[in-house]
């Protein structure tokens with residue numbers, strides 16, 4: 001049985017493959033795979049949502065609010081969509 005840590009490692013490996021890959025068709029297959037892993041993680045994780053701010057580029061300098069789970073690093077938006 002896989003736990004969240006295993007899934008996160010698997011996801012990281014696939015994401016690296018996606019970055020290295022030039023074949024678009026294979027890339028889409030891997031992205032689907034990541035999507036499946038995300039959905040499984042969303043179900044398994046006891047989410048702990050934190051709020052963070054990212055600074056935008058000059059000249060606006062406004063912080064953009066992002067919310068994500070500090071355990072699985074998936075955005076709150078995606079978590080809410082898959083609940």
Ligand SMILES: [Zn+2]
Nearest residue numbers: 045047069072
């Ligand atoms: Zn989580």
